[in-house]
Amino acid sequence: MLTIKEIAEMAKVSRSTVSRVLNDSGYVSEEARRRVLAVIEETGYMPSQHAKALRTKKTKVIGVILPKISTETSGRVVNGINEVLQDQGYQILLTATNLDYQKEIEYLRLLKSRQVDGIILIATTVNAELVAEIHQLNKPFVAIGQDIPKASSVTFDDYHAAKEMTNYLIRKGYKNIAFIGVDESDPAVGIHRKQGFMSAMQDAKLTIHKEWMGQANFTIPSGFEAMKRIIRNSPENLRPDAVFAVTDRIAVGAMQYLKKAGFTVPQEMAVAGIGAADISKYIDPALTTIDFENERAGREAAVILLEKIESHKEQQKKVVLNYRVIEGDSV
Amino acid sequence: MLTIKEIAEMAKVSRSTVSRVLNDSGYVSEEARRRVLAVIEETGYMPSQHAKALRTKKTKVIGVILPKISTETSGRVVNGINEVLQDQGYQILLTATNLDYQKEIEYLRLLKSRQVDGIILIATTVNAELVAEIHQLNKPFVAIGQDIPKASSVTFDDYHAAKEMTNYLIRKGYKNIAFIGVDESDPAVGIHRKQGFMSAMQDAKLTIHKEWMGQANFTIPSGFEAMKRIIRNSPENLRPDAVFAVTDRIAVGAMQYLKKAGFTVPQEMAVAGIGAADISKYIDPALTTIDFENERAGREAAVILLEKIESHKEQQKKVVLNYRVIEGDSV
DNA sequence: TCTCTATGTGGAATCGATACCACAAGAGTT
DNA sequence: AACTCTTGTGGTATCGATTCCACATAGAGA
Numbered sequence: 001m002l003t004i005k006e007i008a009e010m011a012k013v014s015r016s017t018v019s020r021v022l023n024d025s026g027y028v029s030e031e032a033r034r035r036v037l038a039v040i041e042e043t044g045y046m047p048s049q050h051a052k053a054l055r056t057k058k059t060k061v062i063g064v065i066l067p068k069i070s071t072e073t074s075g076r077v078v079n080g081i082n083e084v085l086q087d088q089g090y091q092i093l094l095t096a097t098n099l100d101y102q103k104e105i106e107y108l109r110l111l112k113s114r115q116v117d118g119i120i121l122i123a124t125t126v127n128a129e130l131v132a133e134i135h136q137l138n139k140p141f142v143a144i145g146q147d148i149p150k151a152s153s154v155t156f157d158d159y160h161a162a163k164e165m166t167n168y169l170i171r172k173g174y175k176n177i178a179f180i181g182v183d184e185s186d187p188a189v190g191i192h193r194k195q196g197f198m199s200a201m202q203d204a205k206l207t208i209h210k211e212w213m214g215q216a217n218f219t220i221p222s223g224f225e226a227m228k229r230i231i232r233n234s235p236e237n238l239r240p241d242a243v244f245a246v247t248d249r250i251a252v253g254a255m256q257y258l259k260k261a262g263f264t265v266p267q268e269m270a271v272a273g274i275g276a277a278d279i280s281k282y283i284d285p286a287l288t289t290i291d292f293e294n295e296r297a298g299r300e301a302a303v304i305l306l307e308k309i310e311s312h313k314e315q316q317k318k319v320v321l322n323y324r325v326i327e328g329d330s331v
Numbered sequence: 332m333l334t335i336k337e338i339a340e341m342a343k344v345s346r347s348t349v350s351r352v353l354n355d356s357g358y359v360s361e362e363a364r365r366r367v368l369a370v371i372e373e374t375g376y377m378p379s380q381h382a383k384a385l386r387t388k389k390t391k392v393i394g395v396i397l398p399k400i401s402t403e404t405s406g407r408v409v410n411g412i413n414e415v416l417q418d419q420g421y422q423i424l425l426t427a428t429n430l431d432y433q434k435e436i437e438y439l440r441l442l443k444s445r446q447v448d449g450i451i452l453i454a455t456t457v458n459a460e461l462v463a464e465i466h467q468l469n470k471p472f473v474a475i476g477q478d479i480p481k482a483s484s485v486t487f488d489d490y491h492a493a494k495e496m497t498n499y500l501i502r503k504g505y506k507n508i509a510f511i512g513v514d515e516s517d518p519a520v521g522i523h524r525k526q527g528f529m530s531a532m533q534d535a536k537l538t539i540h541k542e543w544m545g546q547a548n549f550t551i552p553s554g555f556e557a558m559k560r561i562i563r564n565s566p567e568n569l570r571p572d573a574v575f576a577v578t579d580r581i582a583v584g585a586m587q588y589l590k591k592a593g594f595t596v597p598q599e600m601a602v603a604g605i606g607a608a609d610i611s612k613y614i615d616p617a618l619t620t621i622d623f624e625n626e627r628a629g630r631e632a633a634v635i636l637l638e639k640i641e642s643h644k645e646q647q648k649k650v651v652l653n654y655r656v657i658e659g660d661s662v
Numbered sequence: 663t664c665t666c667t668a669t670g671t672g673g674a675a676t677c678g679a680t681a682c683c684a685c686a687a688g689a690g691t692t
Numbered sequence: 693a694a695c696t697c698t699t700g701t702g703g704t705a706t707c708g709a710t711t712c713c714a715c716a717t718a719g720a721g722a
Contacts, residue, residue, distance in 0.1 A: 001446075003708055014672045019710055026711090027670045046444035050384040051708035054677045059381070061424070069413055070406030070626075079401040082427055091445070093392070094423045096413055113377030114422070115332075220613070252613055282551070282583055284615045295401075334678055345702045350680060357681090358700050382678030385707045 002045045010043070011035045022047060053115060061091050062305065063111030063119040065104060069096045072277055073294050077122055077144060080298020088306060090117070101125055105133045112139060118305045120144060125185050140308035142301045146188050147318070152308070154301045154319045156292045158188045161323040162196025162246070165272050165290055169242050170204050172331055174270055177201065178212035178240035180226045180250050193246045193274065212240050216250045223253020231261060242270035242331070248277035248289050255283065255330065270331040285329035292323055333376045342370045353378060384446060392422050393636065394442030394450045396435060400427045403608055404625050408453055408475060411629020419637060421448070432456055436464045443470060449636045451475060456516050471639035473632040477519050478649065483639070485632045485650045487623045489519045492654040493527025493577070496603050496621055500573050501535050503662055505601055508532065509543035509571035511557045511581050524577045524605065543571050547581045554584020562592060573601035573662070579608035579620050586614065586661065601662040616660035623654055 004022075008015045013032050020026045021036040028036075039045070053059045062085055066074045082092060093116055097103040104121065111119050118140035123130075126146050134141060134151050143153040169177055179197050184190040201208050211233045214226035223245060234240065245251035251273030255265055263269045265285055273280065276291035304317050335353075339346045344363050351357045352367040359367075370376070384390045393416055397405045413423060424447055428434040435452065442450050449471035454461075457477050465472060465482050474484040500508055510528050515521040532539050542564045545557035554576060565571065576582035582604030586596055594600045596616055604611065607622035635648050 001708095004710095005708075015709080016672060016711080017670085020671090023710080027668085029670060032670080044440075046440060048385070048708050049445045050381045050390070051677090052710075053381040054379070054385055054679085054708080055710045057677085068410075070403075070410040072401075072403075072406075075401030075403075075406050078425075079399075079427075082400055082425070086427070091441075092425045094409075094413070094425045096410075096417070109375075109377060110422075114380045256613070279610045279613055282587070282610055283613050332678095335680095336678075346679080347681080347702060347704095348700085351701090354680080358698085360700060363700080379678050382707090383680075385678080385709085386680045388707085 001048070002043055004047060007036065007039050007043070007045050011039045057115070059115050059117055060089055061093050061114070061116045062302075063093045063095065063107075063114065063116040065107050065111070065119065065121045066094070066096045067099055067122060067124045069094070073275070074122060076294035077298040077301075080295035080300075081120060081302045082298075083295070084299050084302035084306070090306075099124065101127065101130070104130055108133050108137060112137060117309050118142075120301050120305060123148065126187055140305050142305045142308075144297050144301050146186075150316060152304055152317045154297045154304070154321065155188065156297070157320050157323055158192035159196040159199075161274060161290045161292070162193035162244075163200045164196075164323070164325060165274065165288075166197045166200035166244060167204075168288075168325060169244060169270060169272060169331060170200065170206070172270070174242035174331075175206055176209075176212075176240045176242065177206070178214065178230050178243040179208075180214040180216050180223060180230075180243060180245040180254060182215065182217060182246055182250075189246055197244060209234070209238070209240075211238070216245070216253070218247055218249060220249050220253040220256070223250035224257045225253075226250065227254035227257040228261075231257070240269065242266075242272070244272045246274055248273035248275040248280045248287060251287055251289070251330075252277075252279060252283060255287070266329070266331050272331055276326055280326075280328065288328040288331040289326050290323050291326050293321055297321055332379070333374055335378060338367065338370055338374065338376050341374070342366045388446070390446050390448055391420055392424050392445070392447045393633075394424045394426065394438075394445070394447040396438050396442070396450065396452045397425070397427045398430055398453060398455045400425070404606070405453060407625035408629040408632075411626035411631075412451060412633045413629075414626070415630050415633035415637070421637075430455065432458065432461070435461055439464050439468060443468060448640050449473075451632050451636060454479065457518055471636050473636045473639075475628050475632050477517075481647060483635050483648045485628045485635070485652065486519065487628070488651050488654055489523035490527040490530075492605060492621045492623070493524035493575075494531045495527075495654070495656060496605065496619075497528045497531035497575060498535075499619075499656060500575060500601060500603060500662060501531065501537070503601070505573035505662075506537055507540075507543075507569075507571045507573070508537070509545065509561050509574040510539075511545040511547050511554060511561070511574060511576040511585060513546065513548060513577055513581075520577055528575060540565075540569070540571075542569070543574075547576070547584070549578055549580060551580050551584040551587070554581035555588045556584075557581065558585035558588040559592075562588070571600065573597075573603070575603045577605055579604035579606040579611045579618060582618055582620070582661075583608075583610060583614060586618070597660070597662050603662055607657055611657075611659065619659040619662040620657050621654050622657050624652055628652055 004015050004018050008018045018036050020028045021033050095107045120142050122144045123146035147153050147155050181194045182190045214230045216222035216226040245254055251271050255271045258269050273287050273289040276289050280287035280289050300319050335346050335349050339349045349367050351359045352364050426438045451473050453475045454477035478484050478486050512525045513521045545561045547553035547557040576585055582602050586602045589600055596602055604618050604620040607620050611618035611620050631650050
């Protein structure tokens with residue numbers, strides 16, 4: 001690997017001059033600049049980013065912590081982040097927790113020791129330990145997906161989205177609506193979406209049957225099983241006529257069960273989800289769902305982070321993104 | 332940010348001793364070790380990875396170059412890579428070319444200047460310039476998806492997979508098989524899969540009609556259009572009875588068109604793909620396809636890369652992964 | 663002629679780690 | 693008593709960049 005010293009010798013100037021050419025700083029004669037650039041061109045020299053980082057405290061690297069790498073949502077969000085960062089010459093250092101909550105904290109520390117310029121956390125859970133770690137991080141930070149107290153975040157309007165979808169079902173004439181949620185350790189999906197559903201039901205003075213409140217865990221098979229339990233637990237004369245699942249994959253699983261059990265969708269049972277997963281467009285009938293603009297969330301988070309990095313402002317920014325109902329044929 | 336010097340002062344030892352504790356090297360008395368660990372624990376000190384990298388020339392970071400971040404295949408491969416690397420304490424520095432071939436070269440150089448310990452390239456294309464850059468990289472390197480001359484690679488057996496799928500169609504009694512391929516700038520998908528198809532057809536002495544050879548570009552809509560063209564261009568008495576698409580998304584698009592145009596799948600027209608995309612299981616009828624174990628490809632590549640990093644061997648390793656036909660209901 | 667300023671260049675300290683080397687102290691050997 | 697050997701510690705050079713400061717030169721203005 002070539003170093004600045006060798007370039008300096010080859011161009012017959014000092015290291016300082018090479019550095020000045022590299023960074024367009026201070027005075028450099030045309031003649032010296034020409035010679036240095038020629039040597040750089042010819043040798044393909046690239047300055048060591050580590051030496052640079054050590055001296056300047058800037059790395060042009062952003063740490064991203066994901067729950068899981070290969071999910072559709074993660075992919076879209078990272079894509080959005082990358083779109084913005086790439087243009088500004090930043091790179092992404094990727095870590096995945098695989099839903100191990102202890103690792104979120106471990107990676108926050110690790111990224112700090114790698115001196116990343118900022119950190120974006122795609123959060124699935126919120127707990128006191130995590131919040132404490134974020135506050136003592138002392139580095140530009142943005143969370144996506146969950147609202148972290150006293151930290152910048154880009155979140156989705158889970159409550160109103162769920163409420164709107166429930167109202168949509170109600171407007172379409174469904175009165176007996178089942179619900180499939182997830183564990184409350186994920187506040188955005190587990191609590192807010194459920195509250196949106198409950199609120200819409202109460203506003204419409206519809207009863208919420210305990211037997212119709214299912215729970216799943218983000219996977220298609222778990223949606224299948226949850227739907228099965230709901231059907232099994234409801235007597236013939238007390239069957240729901242619609243089901244609202246808090247994610248598309250759960251909804252797809254529910255639909256799979258319904259088809260298998262001989263229900264026609266949406267005539268005998270309507271199905272709605274949230275998330276606008278790719279798959280939802282291509283199943284039959286196409287799923288009625290809500291699009292959350294994941295890429296935009298990534299872009300917004302990246303923009304906020306860059307602002308923080310460049311301006312050193314400590315102020316926290318909260319962005320709540322909009323949603324859009326996508327009408328399929330499942331309702 | 333704390334430095335080793337401050338830790339040394341607080342623990343009343345020299346920087347050398349702190350370093351020895353940190354790296355478990357040389358002699359350190361129990362007493363000194365205890366004091367140092369206590370200070371580290373109490374302060375939450377983490378050594379600067381940049382200073383360390385500058386000195387030791389090891390960064391524990393692997394550069395990964397992807398065509399696109401948010402595709403299902405990329406996600407799975409990166410997941411596999413991460414699984415292996417994470418256990419060994421390595422991080423992933425992610426870059427995406429967004430199919431700009433010039434950027435593949437640019438990122439190879441950039442990652443080199445970031446002094447990553449190794450590079451994994453998920454390749455979509457092979458050209459002389461790229462190959463030259465890889466050879467002069469002089470760093471542990473593994474390609475996934477395409478065979479790069481004189482470089483290690485993990486590839487899929489595209490030729491035999493396509494041949495096997497074609498034979499499967501033939502065994503099922505289909506004789507008039509259409510084909511939807513992609514551009515040849517992607518040798519694995521564009522050339523090898525096509526050759527597999529042609530070879531199986533020739534072995535079975537079946538004729539390959541020009542009108543039945545379509546082309547698409549990896550997207551669902553392009554599969555839709557390609558299928559439309561094939562149907563439009565074939566006279567009523569010369570219609571294919573099956574179509575083999577080189578990727579699942581293309582196959583899904585083709586199936587969409589067929590449904591819309593009133594063909595029943597598979598009775599009037601069978602459809603087969605390659606790739607075992609998630610979506611293929613849930614469309615109706617479920618797609619008959621070939622699973623390529625993308626995660627395994629990522630894992631294998633990571634293992635080969637780590638071997639290279641740790642052993643300094645220059646030897647190139649070529650791994651060709653197996654495949655598995657997944658029988659759906661579309662054939 | 664003598665400052666004064668603008669331009670240009672190199673020397674040297676610095677960032678935060680590692681690692682080699684010198685040296686000290688105590689135990690064991692001859 | 694002189695010696696090796698083991699254990700333990702600190703000093704210092706080093707990695708490859710940036711950046712401040714000192715200094716040189718040349719032309720402008722007094």
